[in-house]
Amino acid sequence: MVEGNATIMYQKTGQRDYRNNIFTALPINAENSVVYRDVQEDTVGEIPIRGDSCDNCWYFINIDIQHPNETVYQLLITREEDFAGNQYREMRLGSTF
Numbered sequence: 001m002v003e004g005n006a007t008i009m010y011q012k013t014g015q016r017d018y019r020n021n022i023f024t025a026l027p028i029n030a031e032n033s034v035v036y037r038d039v040q041e042d043t044v045g046e047i048p049i050r051g052d053s054c055d056n057c058w059y060f061i062n063i064d065i066q067h068p069n070e071t072v073y074q075l076l077i078t079r080e081e082d083f084a085g086n087q088y089r090e091m092r093l094g095s096t097f
Contacts, residue, residue: 004071007064008045009033014057027062041071 009034027033039045043083049059065071 002072002074003041004065004067005038005040006066006071006073007038008037008047008061009064010047010049010059010061011037012049012057012059012073017057019049025058033062065093 009027011020011025011027013020013022017025024032027036030036035047037045038048042087047061061075063073063075065073
């Protein structure tokens with residue numbers, strides 16, 4: 001968090017997740033989030049998400065900002081190794097399968 005305060009949270013759902021669907025998986029509070037963190041100015045709030053912890057999942061990240069005019073934040077998403085094996089191929093622009 002560069003300036004101000006915010007809350008970052010995430011939730012997920014997938015084809016084998018019978019507890020959530022596309023609507024209930026939207027994180028809005030601590031009760032329906034996998035991770036819920038308050039982030040203060042000049043601190044880093046990190047949420048590690050393992051790609052192999054859920055089969056064919058969609059991940060939802062929500063950043064709740066109380067004072068948008070006074071807040072500056074940066075969201076970084078790094079790519080990690082996916083352990084799905086050769087079951088899925090990576091799609092790239094201009095490539096064919």
